[in-house]
Amino acid sequence: MKPRDFDLPDADVAWCPGCGNLSILRSLKATLAELEIQPENLVFVSGIGQAGKLPHYIKGNVFNGLHGRSLSPATAIKAANPDLIVIDVSGDGCMYGEGGNHFMHTIRRNPDITNLVHNNMVYGLTKGQASPTSQRDFNTPLQVDGVFLEPFNPLAVAIALDASFVARAFSGDRKQSIEIFKAAINHKGYALVDIFQPCVSFNKVNTRDWFREHTYYLEDDHDPQDRNLAFQRATETGEYPLGIFYQNPDKSTFEENLTVYRDEKTPLYQRKLDKDKLRALVESKR
Amino acid sequence: MPVFLKEEDISIVLCGEAGQGIQTVEVILAQAVKQTGYHIFSTKEYMSRVRGGENSTQIRISSDRVASYVDRIDILLALSYGAIDHLKDRISPNTVIIGDPEHIKSARESENISSGLNANFIEIPLMQTAEDIGGIIYANVIVAGALSCLLDIPKEIFDGLISDMFARKGPEILQNDLKAGEAGYTLGKGLMESEENQVRLSLEAHSTVRDELLLSGTDAAGMGCLAGGCRFMSSYPMTPSTPLQAFLAGNAHDFELVYEQAEDEIAAINMALGASYAGARSMVATSGSGFALMEEGVGLAGMTETPVVIYLGQRPGPAVGLPTRTSQEDLNLALYSGTGEFPRIIFAPGKLEDAFTLSQQAFNLADKYQIPVFILSDQYFADCYYNIPSLPLEEVGNEDYLIKTTPDYRRYLITHDGVTPRGIPGYGEGMVIVDSDEHDEEGHITENLEIRTHMVDKRLKKMDHIRKDALAPELVGSDDYANLVLGWGSTYWPIREALENINKKGLNPDSRKTSFLHLKQVYPLHSSVTDYLEKAEDVIILENNAQGQMANIIQLETGLEIQEKFLKYNGMPFSVEEVEKRLLQFMGIEDSGPDGHDKPSGEVL
Numbered sequence: 095m096k097p098r099d100f101d102l103p104d105a106d107v108a109w110c111p112g113c114g115n116l117s118i119l120r121s122l123k124a125t126l127a128e129l130e131i132q133p134e135n136l137v138f139v140s141g142i143g144q145a146g147k148l149p150h151y152i153k154g155n156v157f158n159g160l161h162g163r164s165l166s167p168a169t170a171i172k173a174a175n176p177d178l179i180v181i182d183v184s185g186d187g188c189m190y191g192e193g194g195n196h197f198m199h200t201i202r203r204n205p206d207i208t209n210l211v212h213n214n215m216v217y218g219l220t221k222g223q224a225s226p227t228s229q230r231d232f233n234t235p236l237q238v239d240g241v242f243l244e245p246f247n248p249l250a251v252a253i254a255l256d257a258s259f260v261a262r263a264f265s266g267d268r269k270q271s272i273e274i275f276k277a278a279i280n281h282k283g284y285a286l287v288d289i290f291q292p293c294v295s296f297n298k299v300n301t302r303d304w305f306r307e308h309t310y311y312l313e314d315d316h317d318p319q320d321r322n323l324a325f326q327r328a329t330e331t332g333e334y335p336l337g338i339f340y341q342n343p344d345k346s347t348f349e350e351n352l353t354v355y356r357d358e359k360t361p362l363y364q365r366k367l368d369k370d371k372l373r374a375l376v377e378s379k380r
Numbered sequence: 381m382p383v384f385l386k387e388e389d390i391s392i393v394l395c396g397e398a399g400q401g402i403q404t405v406e407v408i409l410a411q412a413v414k415q416t417g418y419h420i421f422s423t424k425e426y427m428s429r430v431r432g433g434e435n436s437t438q439i440r441i442s443s444d445r446v447a448s449y450v451d452r453i454d455i456l457l458a459l460s461y462g463a464i465d466h467l468k469d470r471i472s473p474n475t476v477i478i479g480d481p482e483h484i485k486s487a488r489e490s491e492n493i494s495s496g497l498n499a500n501f502i503e504i505p506l507m508q509t510a511e512d513i514g515g516i517i518y519a520n521v522i523v524a525g526a527l528s529c530l531l532d533i534p535k536e537i538f539d540g541l542i543s544d545m546f547a548r549k550g551p552e553i554l555q556n557d558l559k560a561g562e563a564g565y566t567l568g569k570g571l572m573e574s575e576e577n578q579v580r581l582s583l584e585a586h587s588t589v590r591d592e593l594l595l596s597g598t599d600a601a602g603m604g605c606l607a608g609g610c611r612f613m614s615s616y617p618m619t620p621s622t623p624l625q626a627f628l629a630g631n632a633h634d635f636e637l638v639y640e641q642a643e644d645e646i647a648a649i650n651m652a653l654g655a656s657y658a659g660a661r662s663m664v665a666t667s668g669s670g671f672a673l674m675e676e677g678v679g680l681a682g683m684t685e686t687p688v689v690i691y692l693g694q695r696p697g698p699a700v701g702l703p704t705r706t707s708q709e710d711l712n713l714a715l716y717s718g719t720g721e722f723p724r725i726i727f728a729p730g731k732l733e734d735a736f737t738l739s740q741q742a743f744n745l746a747d748k749y750q751i752p753v754f755i756l757s758d759q760y761f762a763d764c765y766y767n768i769p770s771l772p773l774e775e776v777g778n779e780d781y782l783i784k785t786t787p788d789y790r791r792y793l794i795t796h797d798g799v800t801p802r803g804i805p806g807y808g809e810g811m812v813i814v815d816s817d818e819h820d821e822e823g824h825i826t827e828n829l830e831i832r833t834h835m836v837d838k839r840l841k842k843m844d845h846i847r848k849d850a851l852a853p854e855l856v857g858s859d860d861y862a863n864l865v866l867g868w869g870s871t872y873w874p875i876r877e878a879l880e881n882i883n884k885k886g887l888n889p890d891s892r893k894t895s896f897l898h899l900k901q902v903y904p905l906h907s908s909v910t911d912y913l914e915k916a917e918d919v920i921i922l923e924n925n926a927q928g929q930m931a932n933i934i935q936l937e938t939g940l941e942i943q944e945k946f947l948k949y950n951g952m953p954f955s956v957e958e959v960e961k962r963l964l965q966f967m968g969i970e971d972s973g974p975d976g977h978d979k980p981s982g983e984v985l
């Protein structure tokens with residue numbers, strides 16, 4: 095397959111020129127093409143924000159829901175039909191702010207979905223307020239004294255909760271991003287990819303150059319199965335490592351644990367009411 | 381002390397602290413009574429705590445069908461020090477209070493109640509007997525045994541039920557429970573044969589009752605959900621919706637459904653919508669505050685036209701209100717939940733058969749119109765049990781509204797009736813695109829204001845057909861009435877029984893003059909509701925809320941104002957007696973009945 099197999103010719107892309115989201119979109123199309131995934135089997139789930147609009151610019155099924163809530167429908171879509179490939183696309187505010195509780199509990203559930211979080215350290219769509227990942231001293235019209243909260247560290251939190259796949263990418267490096275996306279989608283279980291992404295309109299601090307200067311890739315011999323080490327690397331600040339921090343291939347997924355699929359893999363919509371069982375249940379009350 | 385005799389319809393109330401196993405007695409007795417061939421109704425009221433407090437269960441046992449709460453207490457079994465005080469407003473000179481000497485003594489000594497409490501006390505050595513068997517935890521089974529004996533319930537039936545219930549707790553506990561039952565029968569026999577404190581009950585058993593169903597409101601709704609093809613439920617525990625969650629979780633294996641306890645109600649409804657998008661018939665169950673958290677998700681269902689069934693077990697608010705009590709206060713919340721304008725259906729079952737049928741139809745209609753459909757229940761309805769001959773299983777028919785998509789599939793294609801054939805991802809070659817933002821026919825986000833108008837029209841157009849599909853209200857009584865009593869949801873039986881009593885007592889010379897209209901679909905209303913109302917000279921509505929929410933909706937929908945309202949909102953259901961009294965006033969008949977230990981608990985507007 096070719097990346098353009100995922101093009102939507104009539105899409106009215108509403109992102110600013112130069113936005114990191116555009117690179118992520120291109121990398122994602124290339125990833126899906128390389129993995130030969132059929133758009134009919136693909137479901138993009140998103141919340142609200144600039145990142146959340148991505149599914150409208152790529153070919154596939156789409157559930158674009160509420161701000162912060164994308165992981166709940168994503169989990170349930172996979173649970174209702176495990177044959178589908180589910181990719182959740184959200185922003186840092188959407189995922190870690192409004193959706194923080196769901197982020198935590200989705201890691202615990204471990205559905206086999208991929209979670210791409212466009213982390214531009216700012217709220218883009220609502221025009222430049224602080225996000226949970228905004229760095230200290232970041233000034234905005236709402237944070238008039240500058241941000242004085244500790245930035246949320248999604249990787250460290252995910253590893254602490256034993257998320258089954260935790261990685262960080264940088265939108266400006268498409269080649270490496272594609273490799274990380276491929277590994278995330280191929281991974282069985284919940285896969286978090288936090289993607290550093292410049293917002294050219296509202297984040298004048300964490301720019302493309304800033305990300306380039308403040309990131310580097312984990313060494314080739316980094317062992318992603320070493321959870322303590324992964325946690326330690328995830329807490330590095332100043333210079334931020336990129337790559338696959340942690341992977342736990344041994345965890346069972348949410349769907350695997352559902353008894354409905356123990357003997358039969360049929361998606362839920364194909365199952366019909368067994369009237370005899372219903373009658374037996376009613377009769378048991380006599 | 382006079383001999384206590386009671387025939388036909390007996391109201392027994394058991395009262396004790398949480399943790400004393402009163403609900404166990406309720407379950408055993410309800411089954412035993414039904415298996416013996418008597419009609420049974422039970423309902424509980426309880427405090428929001430796991431230990432202590434005062435909780436009571438009413439068990440009505442009757443030669444005829446019964447299905448409603450009454451204030452009257454014929455026999456009170458007091459299992460705790462506070463029991464008598466807790467129920468003093470409902471104790472009359474005809475009440476027989478049976479209890480341990482200690483508990484009765486403390487009640488007699490209490491200033492709070494001793495004055496004016498003119499009941500018959502019978503002491504039985506409950507606690508001592510329990511201690512002798514192995515501990516006071518056996519008191520509940522002793523009480524069950526004593527009552528069973530008084531009710532002439534065959535000992536084999538009783539022992540069978542005890543064995544079913546306690547076998548899994550191990551042979552020692554089972555043996556003790558059987559012994560406790562035995563001791564209870566002995567105490568019961570003592571009362572039947574006593575010279576001074578004789579208690580004699582006489583009821584007519586019907587063999588047909590033995591084969592009937594004994595269900596709670598929750599059971600009936602739960603079976604309806606299964607009948608409707610529910611495949612996915614995500615919810616967060618909240619009284620009184622938790623029993624329905626437990627019912628479906630408990631049947632998940634047999635009926636191939638997924639139950640997931642979400643991290644909160646927001647996740648719950650968003651999960652249900654995700655599963656529904658993927659084609660699974662989905663639902664949530666919650667109560668007021670939990671539903672308040674779901675509201676944005678209701679709007680999402682409206683915008684994305686994703687079917688979902690919402691079971692809303694009402695209890696008093698605002699906020700956490702009275703967690704374990706009953707109310708009909710969240711009608712407005714259901715009706716107006718979610719941003720913007722979109723169609724919905726709201727059902728409110730009043731009897732078990734309705735709970736089954738409406739729940740099943742909720743899933744069908746949610747799928748047919750791709751909308752949220754509500755089942756408005758409440759604590760009283762969810763927790764009450766009674767026997768019915770059967771459920772209309774034969775009428776269950778689930779339509780399949782899913783289509784296989786073609787490559788040019790458009791999820792929001794504008795059609796003449798507003799309903800687009802519904803595709804789901806992975807079934808067919810098309811893309812299924814849904815969006816919480818306004819969207820075009822394909823489902824892609826748009827800010828085109830013309831498309832916006834068309835999409836609003838498309839969604840609202842469904843309302844015409846939803847109205848045509850609306851379920852007719854049930855008229856109880858002659859259709860040649862002058863007075864009309866209106867009720868909705870769980871008030872069905874108390875109103876119906878009150879009217880029947882008035883007629884039976886001959887207080888109403890022209891019984892045809894007053895009829896009862898029960899609304900089970902509360903939104904949108906069936907077109908006949910206007911006709912029924914216009915025909916009546918006088919109308920009264922009864923609601924378990926303070927503002928007459930249903931009356932207001934009726935006015936909004938029909939333009940007709942209901943002047944008389946009987947509203948109760950102290951957290952308890954309407955009792956037959958208070959309804960009777962109020963209806964006599966409404967009908968212009970003096971209340972001449974002697975059973976006037978009524979305390980007004982709400983406002984009479």
Ligand SMILES: Cc1ncc(C[n+]2csc(CCOP(=O)(O)OP(=O)(O)O)c2C)c(N)n1
Nearest residue numbers: 142143144145161185186187188217218219
């Ligand atoms: C419940 C709710 N609250 C607030 C909003 C407004 N809102 C829309 S997007 C957004 C923040 C988006 O930020 P982020 O998730 O970082 O995404 P970005 O736009 O930067 O990609 C907010 C607050 C909303 N749509 N819904």
Ligand code: SF4
Nearest residue numbers: 110113144218293294
């Ligand atoms: S506001 Fe920022 S995140 Fe949004 S499109 Fe523009 S550059 Fe990208």
